[in-house]
Amino acid sequence: MSTEQTPDLDPRLLEILVCPLTKxxxxxxxxxxxxxxxxxxxxxxxxxGIPIMLVDxxxxxxxxxxxxx
Amino acid sequence: MDEKETVSFGFRHVDRAEKASMVRAVxxxxxxxxxxxxxxxxxxxxxxxxxxxxxxxxxxxxxAYLDVAGGTGDIAFRIHDKVAGRARITVCDINERMLSVGxxxxxxxxxxxxxxxxxxxxxxxxxxxxxxxxYTIAFGIRxxxxxxxxxxxxxxxxxxGGRFLCLEFSKVSLPLFEKIYDEYSFHVLPRVGALVAGDxxxxxxxxxxxxxxxxxxxxxxxxxxxxxAHVQYRNLSGGIAAIHSGWRI
Numbered sequence: 001m002s003t004e005q006t007p008d009l010d011p012r013l014l015e016i017l018v019c020p021l022t023k024x025x026x027x028x029x030x031x032x033x034x035x036x037x038x039x040x041x042x043x044x045x046x047x048x049g050i051p052i053m054l055v056d057x058x059x060x061x062x063x064x065x066x067x068x069x
Numbered sequence: 070m071d072e073k074e075t076v077s078f079g080f081r082h083v084d085r086a087e088k089a090s091m092v093r094a095v096x097x098x099x100x101x102x103x104x105x106x107x108x109x110x111x112x113x114x115x116x117x118x119x120x121x122x123x124x125x126x127x128x129x130x131x132x133a134y135l136d137v138a139g140g141t142g143d144i145a146f147r148i149h150d151k152v153a154g155r156a157r158i159t160v161c162d163i164n165e166r167m168l169s170v171g172x173x174x175x176x177x178x179x180x181x182x183x184x185x186x187x188x189x190x191x192x193x194x195x196x197x198x199x200x201x202x203x204y205t206i207a208f209g210i211r212x213x214x215x216x217x218x219x220x221x222x223x224x225x226x227x228x229x230g231g232r233f234l235c236l237e238f239s240k241v242s243l244p245l246f247e248k249i250y251d252e253y254s255f256h257v258l259p260r261v262g263a264l265v266a267g268d269x270x271x272x273x274x275x276x277x278x279x280x281x282x283x284x285x286x287x288x289x290x291x292x293x294x295x296x297x298a299h300v301q302y303r304n305l306s307g308g309i310a311a312i313h314s315g316w317r318i
Contacts, residue, residue, distance in 0.1 A: 012157060013185040016133070020195040044195075050168060052188040053195035 079277030088214045122236045123147040130155040132202040138209020140167025161189040191219040207236040211282040220295035227317040239311035240284040
């Protein structure tokens, strides 16, 4: 709905970011501005261009989310 | 088990689970006046200590540096200046407000390239293992609930050959000076904090948290326990603060 411009995260930052819980890889969801840890089933929000990598602030993934259709 | 594990929050003991949010509240409360607070607590010399700290780090061009608990950018900007912008610097802080203060400052200074900002917990870093040439933490570790976990995480994210450097308030080594500094920090400082920032409690926490932090030798031993080699420290201003250094080899 909203077409607000959000700057992409620095690719060099994405290279070094992992899930704080599992240390596993993250998938960058540009649309939703989230970093998804499949292993932990958590989505970490990106607010104002800053990734919030705190487990307390993460959104648990829905059951059908994240898996490839 | 019903017994709750407690940890220090200044001189009080609080639930282990509560400390992080209580510390966060302190920094939310002081974020905008953080520099002023540091000026008051260090008798105005924290800027010189931070210079000495980054001098000792001796960052190199092309390196990757992680500054933890460095929300306002004080250390990151110094590293950035030292390598003329030619390093990758990541600032990680648990407090979003401190980070936005830092990022605004970066914009004001026209610094954007090579600097990244991440909200994260020092005990649970969101960074790839062995990805960093340097890990710095200035006036941050004493606010971390599980210091051993933070040190292990520092070790994990450093490359072999990478350096850990910590600047923190420490134990004053001269007895007379200690007495004067005690008088100042317990009696004068909270009142000044109340007058200037309208927040005596936060200042009281900050002063108390300095006193319950392990002294130079004990902290050096903790760094060694996390796996670091060649651990050493330098006192600043008679031990009001100290810099600890260790290497991942």
